[in-house]
Amino acid sequence: MNFAFKGRNGRGELVEGIVDAVSSDAVAAQLMAGGVVPVSIEATTEAVSVAGGGWLEALLARPVTLDDTLVLTRQMYTLQKAGVPILRSLAGLEASTSHPGIISLLQDVRASLDQGRELATAFARHPAVFSPFFVAMTRVGELTGRLTEVLKRLSEHLEFELDIRARIKQALRYPVMVIFAMAIALVIINLFVLPKFAEVFAHFKSELPLMTRILLGFSAWTVRWWPLVVAGGIGAGLAWRNWIATPGGRYAWDRFKLRLPIAGNIVLKATLARFARSFALANSSGVPISQAMTVVAQTVDNAYIGARIEQMRDGVERGESISRCATATGVFTPIVLQMIAVGEETGELDTLMTEIAQMYERETDYAIKGLSAAIEPILLAIIGVMVLVLALGVFLPLWNLGQAAMGR
Template structure:
């Protein structure tokens, strides 16, 4: 959360000042009012200690989607059964096993006791409840259909869980192969090649080029491994710092969509997520421009997010959805056609669900065949390693045999 410095007065009229953590200025003002402080000035600032290091930010894991699915399902059942909201929240807080979610629910329950709505109370915890989650609950509260909103969120997160599981399953084999290749290279350079190098040095034979390359690589690895590790960590740190910038993050996310073999899979998965999220928001009654902004944020891709926000600005300026979708150049003809038909018939949410289901099937097929497409590349890498190693070791041995026979 952001840190805001404030000045104000207590209920007795005395002046007070300090700092408060909140997601927005409005939430900071609400938090101060709840404490009995009337703010006169609130401005964004930094924490008092310039060298304060919050280790919990790095050690606290993100809440698994499975936990959110269970929470939405339980909340839906209790709301559908007519159990009062405050009683439902207290019961779910007591039975919650995830520490981070439990702490957030405890604070949400306290805010509900003070008269705050459920969506505004959850908005104070953006690391636990996403803007999509909060907006859906806000619409459900305003329309009196909170149970429907919770059911839609549960179905949405279940679909996300299934997609992530398929991706993890497809990437397991290539990850293991690459890990074993790296391990084999380490053992060869540290243990195996130095033994052959000392043996060749004792015989004093002329070494062929592949052998000299292997020995030079091994000596560099053994003598400068600390510098190699430092260079790797420095490169990773520089890369992470670069992608944290807005320009770097957008370029990296654009590159992810253009990567060979897996780029098309990532692109289709992102389009499926956008279609499902956009349809979900429209079906719940969220305004079009807000639905587009929330769908862009849910993608977790800065390049696509910026293009969608440009679409939002064009739509607010009076352009149609289909024309802005064409100008964005991020959608396939199928998505554009469905958007155009849905815009004409007023059933854009239903057609986007069809698009999402289509792309989910495509992604599922691509993930099942991903291993078969990656295997030739991995075989070439392994075969190249074996060839270089065999030539580097056996060529000088054959030379030694010829020298002995001669």
């Protein structure tokens, strides 16, 4: 619920604005904590965001992407390193960008800071832009006075995420195009080509081969019931989307992804690289190990691996060593487990976790480079099977007809 307030700050100046809170008492407590004495607090239907423009403009607005977040983080790091105050930095960034979403976001963050909120709390109001890990690390930077260093490490973290996504998209571009072309070809063959052959085969006096009868039957069924096929496909897609949105469905799907023949190894290595780099970043910033694992478990983007990390956290809280807890998860290689054990014994866990991240990143890079080469033989085999089925089902009756004509 939104509340419009008016108050006086420590210098007696009038301060007014709009905040999102559960009650007017919560607004008063928030203002008092920020050094503002409330004069009036009234509920309002006006939105906190200053973007404006109605539902159509909001629908057509360009979203804030991960690239935008990376650029914003780098700019904030540069300004903080130069000693520019945070409010002045945000005002300068707002004036230097032409992205409506970034402008709206920075205005809301500045308004939150003016109301006495922390920077991490202001970031948490925009979960679509700032992940829980980003918010948690920002809060750690504020508490420890190392915000500049945290922003630098966060920019490196975001750069790694973007690099992995770009490489995977590049590797999958050709296979996706081939699969899309195959799907279009199957639709055209079933809806337009096979019905024409069915009319020709209807004049044959002899029994058609089994493969031909299967193809013609499937084509006739598709032509007759294609609206139900489309509706069923859409329904199945929505049901699958709702299923993976549940905790159990997400856990099962993320676990299944790790067992895929080719992509599973890439997903596992990329996820573990993300875990190692995030854990090194959180631990080097002064976050306690148990709290760091709780935060990192939310950022690995895999519910199954996240559950294994939470299992490690529970073991650490019971007094067990990190290396022993990592061994119990069953997801790390022996080399990595040795490096974790050495880092724990020497007190250089942050350094070795960074090396582990770099090792997994290199292995992920090699696996991604070979992804297209591994998928191409499978695609060629599928295309070959399709051509063989069509040849046997469509051209074999024509061949038999030609042979019968020549025999006469």
